[in-house]
Amino acid sequence: xxxxxxxxxxxxxxxxxxxxxxxxxxxxxxxxxxxxxxxxxxxxxxxxxxxxxxxxxxxxxxxxxxxxxxxxxxxxxxxxxxxxxxxxxxxxxxxxxxxxxxxxxxxxxxxxxxxxxxxxxxxxxxxxxxxxxxxxxxxxxxxxxxxxxxxxxxxxxxxxxxxxxxxxxxxxxxxxxxxxxxxxxxxxxxxxxxxxxxxxxxxxxxxxxxxxxxxxxxxxxxxxxxxxxxxxxxxxxxxxxxxxxxxxxxxxxxxxxxxxxxxxxxxxxxxxxxxxxxxxxxxxxxxxxxxxxxxxxxxxxxxxxxxxxxxxxxxxxxxxxxxxxxxxxxxxxxxxxxxxxxxxxxxxxxxxxxxxxxxxxxxxxxxxxxxxxxxxxxxxxxxxxxxxxxxxxxxxxxxxxxxxxxxxxxxxxxxxxxxxxxxxxxxxxxx
Amino acid sequence: xxxxxxxxxxxxxxxxxxxxxxxxxxxxxxxxxxxxxxxxxxxxxxxxxxxxxxxxxxxxxxxxxxxxxxxxxxxxxxxxxxxxxxxxxxxxxx
Numbered sequence: 001x002x003x004x005x006x007x008x009x010x011x012x013x014x015x016x017x018x019x020x021x022x023x024x025x026x027x028x029x030x031x032x033x034x035x036x037x038x039x040x041x042x043x044x045x046x047x048x049x050x051x052x053x054x055x056x057x058x059x060x061x062x063x064x065x066x067x068x069x070x071x072x073x074x075x076x077x078x079x080x081x082x083x084x085x086x087x088x089x090x091x092x093x094x095x096x097x098x099x100x101x102x103x104x105x106x107x108x109x110x111x112x113x114x115x116x117x118x119x120x121x122x123x124x125x126x127x128x129x130x131x132x133x134x135x136x137x138x139x140x141x142x143x144x145x146x147x148x149x150x151x152x153x154x155x156x157x158x159x160x161x162x163x164x165x166x167x168x169x170x171x172x173x174x175x176x177x178x179x180x181x182x183x184x185x186x187x188x189x190x191x192x193x194x195x196x197x198x199x200x201x202x203x204x205x206x207x208x209x210x211x212x213x214x215x216x217x218x219x220x221x222x223x224x225x226x227x228x229x230x231x232x233x234x235x236x237x238x239x240x241x242x243x244x245x246x247x248x249x250x251x252x253x254x255x256x257x258x259x260x261x262x263x264x265x266x267x268x269x270x271x272x273x274x275x276x277x278x279x280x281x282x283x284x285x286x287x288x289x290x291x292x293x294x295x296x297x298x299x300x301x302x303x304x305x306x307x308x309x310x311x312x313x314x315x316x317x318x319x320x321x322x323x324x325x326x327x328x329x330x331x332x333x334x335x336x337x338x339x340x341x342x343x344x345x346x347x348x349x350x351x352x353x354x355x356x357x358x359x360x361x362x363x364x365x366x367x368x369x370x371x372x373x374x375x376x377x378x379x380x381x382x383x384x385x386x387x388x389x390x391x392x393x394x395x396x397x398x399x400x401x402x403x404x405x406x407x408x409x410x411x412x413x414x415x416x417x418x419x420x421x422x423x424x425x426x427x428x429x430x431x
Numbered sequence: 432x433x434x435x436x437x438x439x440x441x442x443x444x445x446x447x448x449x450x451x452x453x454x455x456x457x458x459x460x461x462x463x464x465x466x467x468x469x470x471x472x473x474x475x476x477x478x479x480x481x482x483x484x485x486x487x488x489x490x491x492x493x494x495x496x497x498x499x500x501x502x503x504x505x506x507x508x509x510x511x512x513x514x515x516x517x518x519x520x521x522x523x524x525x
Contacts, residue, residue: 038513040448044521045496109525130517149516165498167512178502185499187475189441190524234524247469247503254475254499255438278524279441281475281497 008034010334011146011155013133013168015042016109017320018304019161020116021327022334024061027125029335034155035117035125036148038132043113045163047282049186049227049236051211052320053104056359060328064119065101069111071231072209073102076202079315080266082216082226086388087266089212098208106209106229106236108190133162136171136300142344143172143299156343158300159330161323164283166306174294174302180243182287182371184224184312187258188238191274195233201270202230213315216384218261219245220252223375226261228270235271237262240284240317242375284319286312289368295352298345301330309360313370313431322360329354369430376427378420386412438477442493450518453491454511455500461508462486470500470509495520 010026012019015037023035039045051074054065077092097103117127136158137145145154146168160168164183169175202210209230218226224241239261246254262271285291285308292308295301303309303326310319333351337343355361393408403411413421461467467487470479476493479500496519501511513519 038516040517040521043525045519047522047525110523113525132513132516165501178505180502183499183502185473185475185497187495187497243473243499243503246473246499250469250472253472253477255441255477258475276436276441276444278444278522279495280445280520280522280525281495281499283498283502 006153008032008153008155009338010034010157010159011036011153012159012161013146014160014162014304014306015039015117015127015129016046016113016161016163016304017116017323018306018309018327018330019159020113020120021061021324022159022161022303022331023125023127024116024120024123025328025331026334027120027123029331030124031335031338033125034153035120035127036131036133036146037117037127037129039129041114041129042117042127043110046109046113047186047188047280048107048109048320049188049229049238049240049317050109050320051104051106051229053316053318054101055103056321057324057328058101060325064116069115070105070107072106072204072207074104074106074211074229075102075208076204076210077315078210078212080212080214080218081384081387082214082218082264082266083385083388084217086392088387088391089266104211106211106231108231108236133168136168138172141298143297156299157334157337157348159327159334160300160302160306161304161327162306164285164305166302169293169300169302169306172297172300174297174300176291176293179287179291180247182285182291183243184240184284184286185243185246185254185281186238186240186284187254187279187281188227188236189258189262189276190231190278190280191235191237191271191276192233193235193271193274197273198230198233198235204230207232214261214266216380218264219380220257220260221377221381222246222257223377223380228267234277235274237267237271240312243283284312284317285310286317286371288371289364292364295355296333296345296348299343301333301348301351303327303330309364311363311367311370312374313367314374322363325358325360326355329358329360367431373427373431376424378424386417442476445493445495446521446523447493448518448521450514453494454514454519455489455491455494456510457487457489458508458510462488464508466504467508469503473499473503475499
């Protein structure tokens with residue numbers, strides 16, 4: 001009566017990186033796992049900027065990385081400060097970036113997640129696509145399974161890996177109320193270009209890749225930044241902007257903001273002749289440690305974006321490594337809970353221990369002030385403009401005598417400006 | 432083309448599968464709510480606009496399912512769920 005239909009060791013809601021990592025790891029240990037994905041295939045609803053940093057998760061999935069369908073290793077890092085009519089680009093090349101194993105790769109989730117799903121299936125996980133989970137089954141305060149398409153599915157434990165909005169973790173009462181200041185919108189275009197053209201325009205050798213980030217006028221001075229990542233035969237061009245930055249003092253609609261960015265001369269040259277083939281968007285939970293809810297409960301674990309495991313620390317916006325790692329640790333916790341046959345909140349508490357010992361929670365605690373420090377209008381409006389103005393005067397040879405360099409610097413770096421920079425320095429000390 | 436192709440054109444590149452009913456709706460009586468106006472600026476697919484009566488209207492074509500409107504406006508003004516399994520946008524690249 002209680003279990004009409006099948007019962008599983010674990011039900012996983014969502015076939016993104018957290019869910020797939022959990023399915024892969026549990027199935028490899030012989031657990032009976034069912035993963036439900038609402039898209040036509042795993043990856044169909046997922047979006048990255050993006051790039052993935054492999055180092056922190058390399059050892060968790062030792063068999064995977066050699067065959068993973070990654071795009072290009074990122075061996076050149078560029079950051080561009082954009083003023084309204086100026087820009088300063090800094091390019092970092094380091095021997096360590098060019099050395100194997102590479103620390104990061106560009107990737108496309110449509111390809112990557114689909115592949116990871118097949119790998120999880122090869123380990124024995126069962127994956128059902130086109131299946132939306134409508135609700136959790138909760139009995140006596142304990143999660144017992146899910147309802148999907150009118151069907152009742154039961155398991156010892158449910159892993160909520162259903163992404164940034166996580167309606168399942170919310171139903172279980174594990175989430176804090178949504179506060180828009182803790183979220184950012186990422187949206188981008190995929191622009192196809194010949195590999196040779198990409199390599200030529202970004203100064204790349206062969207399969208090398210580049211990442212370029214843009215601050216300042218890229219987002220019309222709004223909290224966020226633009227990006228380009230080189231894929232094998234396409235570019236990911238887009239931006240991440242705070243939700244509040246889009247809606248407070250609204251002056252430009254999100255889609256127009258992206259068009260404005262891609263029409264900048266610095267970008268127009270890079271994408272010339274390319275063909276846009278997809279336009280996508282996704283929310284990023286960047287509130288960090290302070291915005292996190294409960295990570296587990298009776299019969300339920302929360303992983304990936306659903307748990308709030310994304311982080312914005314300026315030149316790196318990360319999430320996928322945390323998704324993979326939290327899915328992995330969720331699986332390890334379930335495996336241990338199964339040995340004791342205890343899936344209560346106490347039995348699953350090992351999940352928190354594993355996360356606390358790993359880079360995941362260490363990063364989130366170290367960077368818990370990050371969002372508040374970075375959400376500082378002067379960083380996105382004033383300083384990129386100021387830097388451009390100084391460069392303009394330094395480079396300019398006027399028709400009359402040129403100002404002394406010190407006089408030029410003094411004109412811009414007034415006492416109050418220096419005071420402001422010191423204040424900014426103090427803010428930055430928190431991260 | 433790399434030249435700006437207009438939002439409609441861009442959305443037209445995506446693979447969409449129609450659902451039985453659109454998965455987002457404006458709650459009754461909230462059409463003029465100030466919170467809802469945020470969606471006009473927040474939606475990357477430009478699905479929200481204001482009509483001549485000052486009401487916010489929602490188009491059901493081309494939703495990217497990001498949830499930005501839900502986060503920006505809140506559950507008091509919007510009824511929001513994901514499309515049923517196998518419907519809605521299907522990203523090929525993502």
